[in-house]
Structures are given as structure tokens and as C-alpha cells.
């Protein structure tokens with residue numbers, strides 16, 4: 001089993017047979033896979049956030065747009081070919097259970113561009129419409 005802990009020198013994209021890119025150490029097929037394939041709907045904001053991270057890793061524009069709140073959804077998602085995602089860690093989640101309409105997920109996502117490491121530290125806002133969570137926007141920390 002490969003260690004993702006430091007994220008160094010892992011330039012290759014994840015493939016679905018490996019553990020889920022979102023960092024749960026579960027196989028992709030039983031973690032975020034069913035959300036991206038449309039089999040399941042994310043039940044919490046954190047699940048949605050994790051699956052959207054996979055959407056960026058696998059450059060799944062349709063999934064990212066479908067899970068974007070209609071009020072903030074862009075017309076398309078541009079992926080940077082040079083950007084290689086290395087890992088995700090969810091720091092904190094506020095109110096993301098069944099009864100809530102709004103939730104915040106703070107996370108750090110690491111990536112490399114041209115061999116140089118970067119961190120994206122964001123507090124993302126999610127809203128629920130008709131039982132489905134949507135990404136609204138994020139604040140960089």
C-alpha cells in the first residue's frame with residue numbers, strides 16, 4: 001500500500017481501483033464512486049465535498065456542475081492540465097446533517113503544479129435544496 005501521507009512525488013493521477021482520492025482509505029467504488037456515477041446522492045455536505053474533490057481529481061465536469069448551487073454555478077469548469085491533486089483533509093464540518101439547510105466544510109487540498117506543491121485551504125458553504133446538497137461558494141483561509 002502506498003503512503004499518501006506526505007504527498008511527495010506522486011505525480012500520477014489516481015485510478016478508480018485505488019483507495020478513494022478523498023482520503024478515507026476506502027475503495028473508490030464504495031466511497032465517492034457511487035456519487036459521481038449518480039447511483040447515490042450525498043447525504044451530508046461533507047460527503048458532497050469529498051465527492052466533488054474526486055470530481056476535480058477525475059476532471060468530471062458534469063458532476064461538478066450538477067452539484068453546484070444554481071445561483072453560483074459557472075457555465076463550465078476549467079481544469080488546469082498541470083494541476084495534480086495530491087490529497088484532501090477535512091478539518092471541520094458544521095451542520096451537515098439531515099435537518100440542516102446550510103453547512104460549512106473546512107478542508108485542505110494539496111496539489112502540485114510543475115512540481116511545486118500548493119495548499120488550498122478553504123471553508124466551503126453548502127446548501128440543501130429538495131434534499132440535495134449543493135456547493136455554494138468558498139472562503140480561502
Ligand SMILES: [Zn+2]
Nearest residue numbers: 020022031032
Ligand atoms: Zn471518497
